[in-house]
Amino acid sequence: MKLLAKFNLVLFILFALGTAATALVSRDLLQRNAREEIRENAKLLIESALAVRTYTSRNIAPLLETQIKYEFRPEMVSAYSAIEMLKHLREANPDYKNFQYREATLNPTNPVNRAVDWESDIVNAFRNGVAEAPLFGERDTPNGRMLYVAKPLRAGGACLRCHDTAEVAPATMIAKYGSANGFGWKVNEIIGAQIVQIPETFVLQRAETTFRVFMGSLLAVLVAIALTMNGVLWWMFIRPITRISALADRISLGEVDAPDFAARGRDEIGMLASALSRMRRSLVQAMHMLES
């Protein structure tokens, strides 16, 4: 095998191993970062919903105290505000249209908030103390794979004004929601869970694009390095050595007056060339001595 072919084989194996290792590590890192980013977004969203809840019960509900005697306005309910806030967020930006926020409750006032099977599992896991908040998970949905984060919702003393029994709840609220559901909650009982769901597809696709661009530029750099090294190898070693060996060939066949190889520089190749011309001179002298 020629020197250049051997060199390129070694270079190829090295580059292939290096590229594979880099691909493996960088892809894993990018995907992990993407998941971390989704988690952070989900956490921020759930905390914002909690903040809206607090704002509603502290700032808005007192303003509607008189109103409650005549008509019950859901705007004073913190659960309602938090769910509405996320609804507006979804509508305002197409990027967020598949974001979901639920206050999944085992015994809800509004039936749309009833926990479905997988949500009930989460609420029950919180109730039984087997899950810790915030609870992260992933699930497949018709809208693609979703990451969810869940936090338990606890009933406080103030909540029992509307969620204890239908008798003590405001009459206007009963008129609106009926007396069948959303009652019998206990103080400190975990009655449901806030659950935020964020689609993974978009962020993971972005990570995949970053990965492709990164690997593409890495390959371009490696190809440029390989081409340069081939050029250098040819120019500095292969070309002079081929010439020197052709000259040595001619001398060995008795062509002692073949033109010298003009070696530039004092490197190893130059030394080889001058050794060869010295050898040729010695050879000529030896032949003269033999002739005389």
Ligand code: HEC
């Ligand atoms: C003024 C009455 C009132 C008070 C006080 C109140 N809620 Fe509610 N709550 C409601 C009503 C009415 C709904 C249904 C709102 C809707 O979706 O239309 C509701 C809904 C909810 C929901 C969503 C599930 C469901 O039942 O539909 C949760 C969770 C909830 N409340 C928790 C609480 C907690 C926790 C507190 C105390 C911090 C509290 N509520 C205080 C009236 C009240």
